Amino acid sequence: MNETSPKASMFKNALHKLSKKEKEKPSHFLASSASTGGFFGRKKTATHPPFPGSVKASPFCNAQLPPVWATPPPIPKSSIPATKSPAKDAGPGPRNAAGNLRSEQFAALIKNDKESVDLEKLRELSWGGVPVEFRPLVWKLLLSYVPPNKDRREAVLVRKRTEYQDLLGQYYYIPDTDRGMKEQETLHQILIDIPRTNPDIKLFQHPSIQKSMERVLYIWAIRHPASGYVQGINDLLTPFITVFLSSFVENPENSDLAGIAEETIKEIEADSYWCLTKLLDDIQDHYTFSQPGLQRMVQRMEDLVRRCDADLYSHIVEKEQVQFVQFAFRWMNCLLMRECPLQSIIRLWDTYLCEDNGFENFHIYVCAAILMTFGDALKEMEFQDLVLFLQSLPTKEWEEEDIEPLLSRAYILQTYFADAPNHIPQK
Structure with missing residues (x-):
């Protein structure tokens, strides 16, 4: 019997906790995208047939695109003790599982009697966030800076x-x-x-x-x-x-x-x-002459948005004449570091380090998910307001409860499109 892939396993676990997420207080991210319009609110209808190779064919999805909140629920802030601790003071740690349990999972994987750390299992576990106390070593392992032995x-x-x-x-x-x-x-x-x-x-x-x-x-x-x-x-x-x-x-x-x-x-x-x-x-051509890697990423993001939300794409590019390079180039060049708080970026990097070339490929899906999150508001804006909004996103105060559903959306996009025919090529 074939083993379930790590991604499929994560996706299944996310859907399993779907009903719990409904009861959670929406994050800033979810509040920004509460509308049922757009790609992530799409239901199965005659006008939106399933894309070939999409997750709609998955037994986990019941032939319906998973909603944005298909992600393990965060621990409510009220349940986090106010006592001083390294994890608390170092910024938001991963909340997609109980903190103690998650730390125990990492400890069992890293601090055991085996000669080497199982990197595949480490990637699977780290995709959902790394506890503060394990992050320095985990990053070094995932980057192959230190050996698993x-x-x-x-x-x-x-x-x-x-x-x-x-x-x-x-x-x-x-x-x-x-x-x-x-x-x-x-x-x-x-x-x-x-x-x-x-x-x-x-x-x-x-x-x-x-x-x-x-x-x-x-x-x-x-x-x-x-x-x-x-x-x-x-x-x-x-x-x-x-x-x-x-x-x-x-x-x-x-x-x-x-x-x-x-x-x-x-x-x-x-x-x-x-x-x-x-x-x-892995991304050096982002910084060579004419920065071809960044131009490629902007183009791939534009193609993705055009396929996912044609109305949003048409409003931005065709009606208001705003070019993606005017706002998305910086998103790629600085990997959203000018748009999000440092601790949120660190949480994003936990996942990027677990993806195949995550700082190029998966980052594109994250950027597309951010853009489509604000899609309904953007469709109401004219040129000047549109440019100002996209060049100064209201994401400076985002916390981890905003990052988790963002990663969920990006993962859905990747699963939906990465292996679909005629999809934009991977690097």
Whole structure:
């Protein structure tokens, strides 16, 4: 008998909890999309036949598109104790299962007597969110920065951290007179961008963190001359620093680094460099000349929205003459980091790291889901209001109860369209 795939299993579990979700208080996300119109409110009718290869043929769906709230219900805020804890103070942890149970599941998978961690099971479990206390290690495992073999892990970390220090000695700690014109321009641009990175978050205004970011971004740029440093890469570094620092402080975003040893900062810096490199290896053509990867993503998103919600697409592009590149380019370039709070981005990345090329492929479905969430409101807007809204989404205060249904919608879109004939090609 064939085993159920991890995605099918997650989808089945989501639908199983469907009735419970009806009783939950709607999130900001759900309130924005309470209308029955659009793709996600679609019922099976003669005017909307099932797409070939869609989940409507699935035994889990009863030939009807799952509603947006087909996702495990969050724990009500009233049930979360007000006592101080690392998980609470580090920001919203995954709430799609009881916190203690979920932590126990991760502990059973990671802290056992086996020689290696089962990465496939880790991806399946992490897709729904990673508890704060396990996230630093889980991210390193999912990015293949450290090996699943436990006995080799510490030696690999020591070697990679030493290698990073060697790179600093070779490229960074040199006289300015030894830098070429291009290297000086790169460093100058990095120094301009770092103070602008998350200016409202205390951690990223700390001189030690800003200096670490300067070194990481400069070394990455020098080691990747095909793209060099491009604005937006600085944003992608911040989740790694925040997550890895959470191993040492309860509330990393508001930390003044008191009591954190300089050696610890160096280790966080090195780990952040290598993990950023791993992430960017899959999307480097987003930052090469003319940024073809980003243009491809914008086009794929546009094609997806046109297929899912023709009325919305027609209103935006044909009636109001707004081009997707005017708003979606930044969504792709910065992976929504300018649109959502950092903790919400970290939760998104839990899932992206479990998807096949999630920072390119799955991110497109997330962006399309965001756009269609506000579809009814957008259809009432004219050009100026439409552009202003799309360039400044009302998502700055989103929390995890908003991210969970967003991921559910994105997953539905991916399941619906990824394997359908004539679908936009995957990278």
